[in-house]
Amino acid sequence: MQKPVKAAAVQFTIAFGDVEANLAHVKETLRRLAGQGVELAVLPEMWSCGFEYRKLNALALRTPEIVAELSELSRELSLVVVGSLPEAHGDKVFNTAYLLDRGTLAGSYRKMHLFSLMGEDRALDSGDSFLVADTSAGRIGVMICYDLRFPELARRLALEGADIIVVPGEWPKPRDEHWRVLLRARAMENQLFVIAANCCGVVGKLDFFGMSMLIGPKGEILAEGGYQPCEPSALLDPAEMERWRESITCFKDRRPECY
DSSP: OOSOEEEEEOBOOOOTTOHHHHHHHHHHHHHHHHHTTOOEEEOOTTTTTOSOGGGHHHHHTTHHHHHHHHHHHHHHHTOEEEEEEEEEETTEEEEEEEEEETTEEEEEEEOSSOOGGGTHHHHEEOOOOOOEEEETTEEEEEOOGGGGGOHHHHHHHHHTTOSEEEEEEOOBTTTHHHHHHHHHHHHHHHTSEEEEEEOEEEETTEEEEOOOEEEOTTSOEEEEOOSSSBOOEEEEOHHHHHHHHHHSOTTTTOOGGGO
């Protein structure tokens, strides 16, 4: 991350199982954000369809064309875009985040921690490797929703040199305070930027509170959405991150041989 980057979280109500409606909304939104100078946009978890388990295998077959179309748009708009989609895998699917950098697939990350309380482990397969990738918007690490509760993953991304951790989410009511605290903690303890995009409104049987956030390396909230569709944005300045890391030398003072 060599220069300040304007980033945004795209918060909207996912049309349950309706790929065309969600894709049309995302494309229109990305065009508008690019016109406002945004260089990095984060989309929610499973943004093309939501967790429509009854049709998930069929919906996953649409993902390659969605990725191709979004990749072309990211090239046209000079955008870095990341959000998760269902990826076909045998009789199950992966929940996979695709990191697109101006027309190039910079990397993909399969959700590592599945939320068994909601049955994700029955319909999805879990990934087993992390992702940190260099992009035109900086060095980006990826987590997906429930991953947020596992600080080991965020620390590994930070140790691998991530400047920014992005978190596509579908985090429902009533656990809004957990969302806020965990996001700030992941930014604060790793002294980096966190961008989290949650959906909002009723999707399937769940009500989502939105509250997408952009957080600075001190844990400060740079921008935050409410309950309605919105695109909170902020300027991420790498010089600020470096100054804070020099001021509070957490990484230098680590004792990994002891834990």
